[in-house]
Amino acid sequence: MKIAKDRVRFNVGGRIFETTSTTLANAGRNSFFGAFFDDNWALKQPINDLNPNSEFYIDRNPDCFGILLDLLRTGDLHIPPHVPERLLHREASFYGLLDHVRSAKWGPFDANRLRYSRSVTGRAPGDGTAIRAGPDGGCCVAHGSMVRVYDWMMEEHPPINLDYQRVNDIAWVDSENVILSACERLGRGDGGMGLFSKSTGELRYKFQVCHENRVKSYTAGALSTSSDYRIFSSCKGRSNEYGIGVWDQITGKQIDFFYESPGWSLGDADKLQWLNGRNCLLVATLFPRKDNCYISLVDFREKRMVWFWSDIGASMTVDEKRVRDAIAMEDCNAICVVNEYEELGFMDLRMSGGSVRWSSRSRLMKGKMPDEPCYPKLALHEGQLFSSMDDSISVFCGPDWVLTSRLRQSYGGSICDFSIGGDRLFALHSEENVFDIWETPPPPIL
DSSP states (O other): OOOGGGEEEEEETTEEEEEEHHHHHTTOTTSGGGGGBOTTSOBOTTTSOSSTTOOEEEOSOHHHHHHHHHHHHHSOOOOOTTSOHHHHHHHHHHHTOHHHHHHHHSOSOOGGGOEEEEEEOOSSSSOEEEEEEOTTSOEEEEETTEEEEEOTTOOBOOOEEOSSOOEEEEEEEETTEEEEEEOOOTTTTOOEEEEEETTTOOEEEEEOEEETTEEEOOEEEEEEEOTTSEEEEEEEOSSSOOEEEEEETTTOOEEEEEEOOTTOOOTTOSEEEEETTTTEEEEEEOTTTSSSOEEEEEETTTTEEEEEEEOTTOOOOHHHHOOOEEEEEGGGTEEEEEOTTOOEEEEETTSTTOOOEEOGGGOOOOSOOOSSOOOOOEEEETTEEEEEETTEEEEEETTTTEEEEEEEOOTTSSEEEEEEETTEEEEEETTTOOEEEEEOOOOOOO
């Protein structure tokens, strides 16, 4: 039971709702209802009126208000058939309750509980470049020179079109902005990187490379960001600007450039990964972009590679030599690699130039590769390791990285890329540019 002064009445679009301050407080400080409370979470006087029949009028949809109010009361989300989900999401955004709706729709990310949600059909067949999950549960998909951006409701925003200039990679800066890296076109003076609005697709900033005090045109490749607002990209130009560029995320200014040393490959890197604990950048240049594989950790403070490995001169079989992807696992002091047969290998970060310890238990595929294979990709998320192969994604868990589950949705051909973020996993298929959405079901309400 609640006392009268704890009750609040709303008139929403002509319909009366009555609730309590306790229920409203569940919305959180940053919601529409957070403004009703003082610093001690007591109702402010105009709302906590002595007249029990006083109302607070809101000129919004009453059906959606009732659904959201019930969500605050119970933690459960029930959407009647007559209420369009898009309308509910719009109203939830107005009240600042989108996070509550997302939490009710799916639970904390757990790869072993993931369930296929749906697929989004691509606009053009083949040649998918990359898919990147956004922090808010949406994603963006690169296809040739086009990037299509979706919010967490899978509603598409205006596409980003680079006018037939191939996109190499995408990175989210925040929930409203993405960075694209693109190829240089000779004679055009374009290429490089740009910051684009997720909502409108407009170019907000272009990142420049300066070499010997001159602005250079360049091709930008793999991207990564750090927690201290830096942006990293592999770069190659027509002079000596081969290496890793660093920009300030706030100002957009170039703040550093790590030039590749003779006999090593940085400017063609396939993958960059920032390691917060080591304050270093993983740089991996892999077959078939290069005949040999180069993996290193770069410390920009000391201007040197503090860890490195290459398969040049290594005495190993051809299959094991062809490393297709690599990922740093800081908690394990290791780097995990994968070959074209989805066999996992591990290297000790405490020893440079050591050999790869291949895990025979992880071999999941034997025999011939498909005619047009999509090479495996790796990801690490919340202590779980993921590896894509053909039309499925394998999940490994535990200290020995035991295979615990496989995700497969075959429509669209082999998986060419996947990404995890916003409590979702997105898998991009190569043949039709279809991408699948996997979500963790919410825990049961008791």
